[in-house]
Amino acid sequence: MPLDAATIAELGAYLENAQLEARAVPQISIAHASADMDDGYAVQWEIRRRKVARGARIVGMKAGVTSRAKMRQVGIDTPSYGFLADSYAALDGGEIEARSLIHPRVEPEFAFVLKRGVEGPGCHVGTVLAATDFVMPALEIIDSRYRDFKFDLASVVADNSSSARFVLGGRCRAADDLDLASSGLVMEKNGEAVAFGAGAAVLGHPAAAVALIANLLARRGERLHAGDIVLTGGVTEATPVKAGDHIRLRVQDLGSVSIRFV
Numbered sequence: 001m002p003l004d005a006a007t008i009a010e011l012g013a014y015l016e017n018a019q020l021e022a023r024a025v026p027q028i029s030i031a032h033a034s035a036d037m038d039d040g041y042a043v044q045w046e047i048r049r050r051k052v053a054r055g056a057r058i059v060g061m062k063a064g065v066t067s068r069a070k071m072r073q074v075g076i077d078t079p080s081y082g083f084l085a086d087s088y089a090a091l092d093g094g095e096i097e098a099r100s101l102i103h104p105r106v107e108p109e110f111a112f113v114l115k116r117g118v119e120g121p122g123c124h125v126g127t128v129l130a131a132t133d134f135v136m137p138a139l140e141i142i143d144s145r146y147r148d149f150k151f152d153l154a155s156v157v158a159d160n161s162s163s164a165r166f167v168l169g170g171r172c173r174a175a176d177d178l179d180l181a182s183s184g185l186v187m188e189k190n191g192e193a194v195a196f197g198a199g200a201a202v203l204g205h206p207a208a209a210v211a212l213i214a215n216l217l218a219r220r221g222e223r224l225h226a227g228d229i230v231l232t233g234g235v236t237e238a239t240p241v242k243a244g245d246h247i248r249l250r251v252q253d254l255g256s257v258s259i260r261f262v
């Protein structure tokens, strides 16, 4: 049986407060063992509703767990989505206060910026490329609100797929000028290369992750919109960071993006 409306509201407040107070909490499936992925999305949309009601603007979406490296790292093999609020954006070359987060990790990603809306079902790589304005390199900073960064599918979806911050940088390039599947990338932590990969690690092509989000959104009668930023998911496993760490991502043909934790 799906979670009832009162429970969804309560869990939305529980997880959003954990985020705002940078405090780790038990995952929701401990108290609600029957919660499934759809319950998770119901809670995620409740968190989104709470933020929008307080004036947040949703600037786009992110895909979660779209590469084998990420699937292995978190022990989940079902991709998911989350939303990006305006306050999650950090500046390229800027700083993020580590103490505003619980146990942050950084992921190398691609960002698509759409010039047209994209609507599922039946959305595919071609639909996405035709609707894309440009692509940029991105760092996503994830921060599970759950203890020890441990969760199941329903719990992580409820927790907005661990969304915390994101950084766009480098160069904006038209997607059809690039061979994104073979586009190589290197992520450095404090000058040392810690993760390597190529676009194909993300569902064969990063645009497939945008299509996946559109198709999942269609199940709720929602869509991607013109102007949305869409992060396509970690190409490699996520790297833990703490105050003092500097992360730089270099992506073939797209330049670099960096952030420092203070």
Ligand code: OOG
Binding pocket: 062, 063, 064, 065, 066, 067, 070, 074, 107, 140, 142, 143, 144, 156, 161, 162, 163, 232, 233, 234
């Ligand atoms: C879930 C979010 C995953 C990605 O890029 O795969 C994600 C997590 O690992 O906490 O953002």
Ligand code: MG
Binding pocket: 062, 063, 064, 107, 109, 140, 142, 231, 233, 234
């Ligand atoms: Mg990510």
